[in-house]
Amino acid sequence: MPLLAALAAASAPAAPVALDFDLHLDPAARRLSARGTLVVRAAAGASLVLGRQFRLKGILDGRPLAAPQVGQDGQVWTLPACAPCRLSVEWSGDLAPPPDSASQRETLGELPAMADPQGGFLPAGSLWYPSVFAGKEVLLASHRISVRVPPGQRALVAGDTRSEREDAHGYTATYEQDAGGELFDLVAGPYKVRQRDIDAAGGRKLRIATWFHADIDELSDGYLDAVQTYLARYEALIGPYPGDAFRIVSSPLPTGFGMPGYTYLGVRVLRLPFIKSTSLGHEVLHNWWGNGVYPDYARGNWSEGLTTFMADYAYKEDAGEEAARAMRLAWLRDLAAVPAGDAFPLTQFTARSHGASQIIGYHKAALVFFMLRDILGRDVFERGLRRFWQQKQHQVAGWDDLRAAWQQESRRDLQPWFKQWLTRADLPRLRLAGARPLREGARHALEIDLEQQAPAYVLDVPLAVTTAAGSLRTTLRIDAPRARLRLDLPAAAQEVTLDPDFRLARALVRGEAPPILRQVLIDAATQVVTLGDAPTQAAATRLARALLDPAPHAQAGAAASGRPRLVIGSTTVVESWLATQKLPPRPTQVAGGDMAAWALQTGDGGGLAVVAARDAAALDAALRALPHYGAQSWVVMEGGRVKTRGNWEGRPQSLRVPAE
Known part of the structure; x- marks a missing residue:
């Protein structure tokens, strides 16, 4: 083990459990022994x-285990009070075949242990190996795992590679993890391996590799280049990479998972040209956050929000402030789309399971980290990250541990700030209620009225003020439901704008948040209206199932007003339905293509998403791509490919200031 990695492992507490397993996986027979x-x-x-x-x-210590209790969560054997306990085990079982087709949303659910010559995937959640739990929490375990697969296959689990052997009998590899880790996955497949040794922090060598199916092997060099760049970036920002290798492994399923030491991405996903500059970096960073420091799920999973902030959002900052502002606005629009009854505090987020959970656990949490960096400054924020990594590597850590690291670096009491952002389900509902000019001799000032809901948040509200002498930016604090604040100015005020760059997590008002498709798609109350002939209505129902998080109930031709509606059908019938319902016609921006989708707000307050297509074939062609465009106000497709997309324009809250 390299010196820095050994020191990091030595600083972590000894794992409560040690595993030593020899595995034989036969993907063709779908059998694990x-x-x-x-x-x-x-x-x-x-x-x-x-x-x-x-x-x-x-x-167990020389005696056979008693019969287990069998429940929905698996087989359970209660262990006696021994210290230490030594168990010798043998186990085997048949594995499920992979699904013929699966959506990305379906892969986020509970998948069984499955195998096939094109790819074996035994997810941690399937409990494919005997693990030790205390209550509902798995005990961290070190491990030595030797896995054997038939010729032409390779297999991988988390851990440093201790040995590899390939001969006429197949491939055998041994992986070790000395520090305690969470439940781990096993992946296997007919991989062609490309690898490269690179220099890493502290003079170490790291091995990076692609384990790709043969039909995407030509993509390897580009992915290796990108991984090398990401590893250098995050080692410099956080600390040494916690392992001896990183692999990108292709999957026949449309997966997007980050495991310790590798990422498991679908073949179709890897073919997308933008993945190297977006999702790949996110998965690399998970080796620090989530797979290097483990979230305390019982108190809220912070790792997805921090990874989103330091990867997805950071790459937008690399592209410039305009791109970063657009992402912050997109997050706020997503948050505005979450029905009030589906909102929950960050302390309750565990993992992404549906649209609302991703918006809160990823996007709201990322905004919290963004606001904290604004408060502390970049230098203190990044020092706090490094302290947290040094103190908590290979340990379970929660939001309180993050807060403690930043408190130590900033020497500030951050508990009240963290409490309001982590324990409340609502967002600040800020309103710019009034603005009046003040004149005292030659001096100019502005009196501003701000309002928010009770109980009040404590907020430093960004404001932009346009004066006769130019524009200026400032922040004013509000800690009550109503506040009248004074701002001295160099010249007479003309206009004041609340949070013009969307730097505050808050509930957008209607003019700031024009409708997006997601408002309807993630609402459990959404009603589905299908229009057209029988084949078109059948295709519309299939598309509704792909678009909606809750199972849709399709009905032909009508739906109750005041509730969100998803209307899908043939173009001519949809246009006639809109006219009958006295709703706006298809917008001019949504022109061309064989399928168009757009969102609008109806007069009765219910959201409406409309999908109009040339025929049933155009609806079926949209099945794969359209669910990924919920953040858009409108999308136009041709043959299942996006031609144009966009958002209706919004404008931050602002008030004209009367003349002095």
């Missing part, structure tokens, strides 16, 4: 858990 040992430092109150499809024989 394994044996090995588990050593539990202290087993009082602990349980051994294994998925229901596996059969296990176990010996």
Whole structure:
């Protein structure tokens, strides 16, 4: 183990559990067979858990394990109060075939352990190996895993590579993780491997590699170049990479997962030209946040928001302030689309399961980190990140640990600030209620009335003021439902704008948040209206299932007013329906193509998303792509490919100031 990695591992507490397993995976037979040992430092109150499809024989300190309790979560053996406990185990089981087709949303759900010659995926959540739990929390475990697969296959789990061997009998590799880790996955497939050794922090060597299916092997060099750049970026920003290798592994499923030491991305995903400059960096960064420091899920998963801020958003900052501002506005529009009943505090976010959870756990959390950096300054913020990494690597950590690191670096009490942003489900509802000029001799000033809901947030509100002498930016604090604030100016005020650059997490008012498709698509109350002949209505129902998070209930021709509606059908029938309902016609921006989708706000307050297509084939062609464009106000497609898309224009809150 390299010196820096060894020191980091030594600083982490010894893992409560040590695993030593030998695995044999036969993807063609869809069969896993394994044996090995588990050593539990202290087993009082602990349980051994294994998925229901596996059969296990176990010996605990010389005695056979009793029959397990079998429940929905798997097989459970209660362990006696021994310290340490040594278990010898053998287990085997049949694996599921991969689904013939799966959407990206479906891969976010609970997947079974599955195998096929084109790709085996045994996700951690399937409990494919015996693991030790205390209550509902898995105990961190170090491991040595040897895995054997048939000729032409390769297999991978988390950990440093200790040995690899390939011969006529197949491929065998041994992986070790000395520090305690969470549940891990196993992936396998007919991979062609390309690798490169690179220089890393502290004079170490890192191995980066692509494990790709043969039909995308030509993409390897570009991905290796990108990974090398990301690793250098995050080592400089946070600290040494926590491992000896990083691999990009292709999947036959449309996955997008980040595991310790590798990312598992769908073949179709890897072919997309923008992935190297967007999603790939996000998955690399997860080796620090999420797979290097483990979230305390019981108190809220902070890792997705921090990774989104330091990857997805950071790349927009690299492109310039205009791109960064556009992403902040997109996040706020997404938050405005979340129905009030679906909002929840960040302390309750665990993982992305539907549209609202991603908006809150990724986008709202990223805005919180952005606001914190504004408050602390970039230097203190980044020092706090490095302190957090040094203190918590290979440990479970929560929001309080992050706060403590920034408090130590800033020497400020951040508890009240964190409390309001983490424990409240609502967002500040700020309103610019009034603006009056003041004149005292030759001096100019502006009196501003701000309002928000009760209980009030404590906010430093960004303002832009246009004066006869030019524009200026400032912030004013509000800590009550109503505040009258004074701002001295160099010249007479002409206009005042609230948060013009969208630097504050807040509820946008109607003019700031023109409708987007997602407002309808993530609302459980949405009604589906299908229009057209029988084939078109059948295709419309299929598309509605792909678009909506809750299972849709399609009905022909009508829906209750005041509730969000998704209307899908043939173009001529949709246009006739809009006219009958006295709703605006198809906007001029949404022209051309064989399918168009757009969002609008109706007079009764309900959101409306409209999908109008030439025929059933055009609706079916949109199945794969359209669900990814919920952040848009309108999309035009031809043959399943996006031709144009965009958002209706919005404008920050502003008031003209009367003349002095």
